[in-house]
Amino acid sequence: MAMRVLVTGAAGHLGRHVTAALTAAGHEVHAVDAAPFAGEAAQVTVADLAVWDGLGAAAREADAIVHLAAIPNLDNHPEDVVYRTNVTLAARVAFAAIEAKIGRYVYASSQTVLGQSLAPSIVAPVRLPVDEDHPLVPREGYGLSKLAGEGLAALVAERLGVAAFALRLPVIWAPETFAAHVGKRRGNPVQAVKSLWAYVDARDAGEAFRLAVEVEADGFAALQIGADRPFVDGDIREAVAAAYPGVPRGSEIGPATPIFSIERARRVLGYAPRHRWHAGGIDTRNETEAA
Numbered sequence: 001m002a003m004r005v006l007v008t009g010a011a012g013h014l015g016r017h018v019t020a021a022l023t024a025a026g027h028e029v030h031a032v033d034a035a036p037f038a039g040e041a042a043q044v045t046v047a048d049l050a051v052w053d054g055l056g057a058a059a060r061e062a063d064a065i066v067h068l069a070a071i072p073n074l075d076n077h078p079e080d081v082v083y084r085t086n087v088t089l090a091a092r093v094a095f096a097a098i099e100a101k102i103g104r105y106v107y108a109s110s111q112t113v114l115g116q117s118l119a120p121s122i123v124a125p126v127r128l129p130v131d132e133d134h135p136l137v138p139r140e141g142y143g144l145s146k147l148a149g150e151g152l153a154a155l156v157a158e159r160l161g162v163a164a165f166a167l168r169l170p171v172i173w174a175p176e177t178f179a180a181h182v183g184k185r186r187g188n189p190v191q192a193v194k195s196l197w198a199y200v201d202a203r204d205a206g207e208a209f210r211l212a213v214e215v216e217a218d219g220f221a222a223l224q225i226g227a228d229r230p231f232v233d234g235d236i237r238e239a240v241a242a243a244y245p246g247v248p249r250g251s252e253i254g255p256a257t258p259i260f261s262i263e264r265a266r267r268v269l270g271y272a273p274r275h276r277w278h279a280g281g282i283d284t285r286n287e288t289e290a291a
Contacts, residue, residue: 003104004028004042005213006062008049008093009069011037014108014172017206018066025210030058033069049089059093059100064213067093068108070145074118079141086145094152098159105164106212107153109222111260112143113168117195127248128240129261130196132168132222150222157220165212166222170198170260172205175282182279185231193243197230198260201275201282211269223265228290229256229276 005022009015010031016039022029023040031041034048045054049069059065070086071077077085090107097105114130115137116123126135138144150166157164173181185192185199200208208225230236235255240247253259265271272290276283 002026002028003063003213004030004061005064005066006030006032006058007041007066007068008032008089009067009108010039010041010044011035012068012072013174014169014202014205015068017174017202018068018209019206021203021206021210022066022213025214027210027213030062032058049092050085055092055096056099059096059102062100062102064104064106065093065097065102066106066108066209066213067149069093070108070149071142074140074142083141083145086142087148090145090149090152094149094156097156101160102156103162104213105153105156105162106209107149107164107166108209109150109166109168110143110146111168111170111195111198111224112140113138113147113150115139115143117170117191118143119194122190122193122243124244124247125196127250128244129250129253129257129259130224131261132224132264154220161218163215163217164220165217166220167208167212167265168222168224169200169205170195170226171200172202173199173277174202178277178282182277186279192231193239196260197232197236197239198226198258199231199277200226201273201277204273204275207274208265208269208271211271215269217268221264221268223268223271224260224262225265225271226258226260226262226273227276228258228262228273230258230260231277233279
């Protein structure tokens with residue numbers, strides 16, 4: 001059934017792909033961003049979400065809200081500004097959703113809630129693969145802001161008795177900047193270790209949000225979204241043994257198992273990523289192969 005979906009941060013790197021996936025599936029998207037939006041949407045609003053007076057009305061007109069708007073990293077703003085801005089935006093949208101009695105709420109969270117990918121040095125996970133039950137210990141303001149947003153998403157589900165999802169994303173790679181993405185990751189093996197060799201193609205990320213809007217579900221769930229293969233040269237088991245000696249490993253880990261597990265998203269959403277990145281290019285599989 002087609003829905004009217006309010007998407008915040010629609011003009012951003014992730015937002016463009018989320019909006020495209022929703023629109024392609026027949027949903028009516030109200031795209032909101034402080035920057036001009038260049039994609040296809042039924043309605044576009046250019047506004048600062050922190051002070052936008054129309055948020056409440058837009059929420060009341062929507063069947064679902066996808067909240068993506070945030071400062072996406074610590075690169076260009078002081079840490080306290082990143083934390084304060086992201087939590088403020090998440091709170092505004094979550095409480096608008098509650099007031100509007102929204103039917104579905106989907107929040108863009110981050111792998112950083114685990115506390116490893118942006119830590120100053122390598123922090124070993126408690127166990128491998130890392131799934132949604134792993135302890136969450138953010139070690140910087142961005143990750144902490146994302147964890148606060150997850151709590152607000154859970155509050156929406158609790159207060160309204162509806163489904164709400166927090167989708168935890170690793171680094172999002174887009175095909176148009178293939179060389180830069182791959183070169184940076186191959187040139188910085190420490191960061192590859194800290195991020196559990198995880199990534200997600202932007203098109204697969206967009207599809208994950210579409211699935212989260214559409215799937216029959218109840219209550220709150222945090223789900224990890226990534227590729228179905230780690231970005232690593234060789235056998236991931238050898239890389240793990242070298243990087244995390246002594247960390248318990250599940251017997252299900254094979255030579256190309258994603259250490260940032262996506263199994264729960266597969267079960268709950270039917271998530272099936274279609275794009276695999278490697279040094280030589282991007283392999284795209286059809287829907288049957290991805291299932």
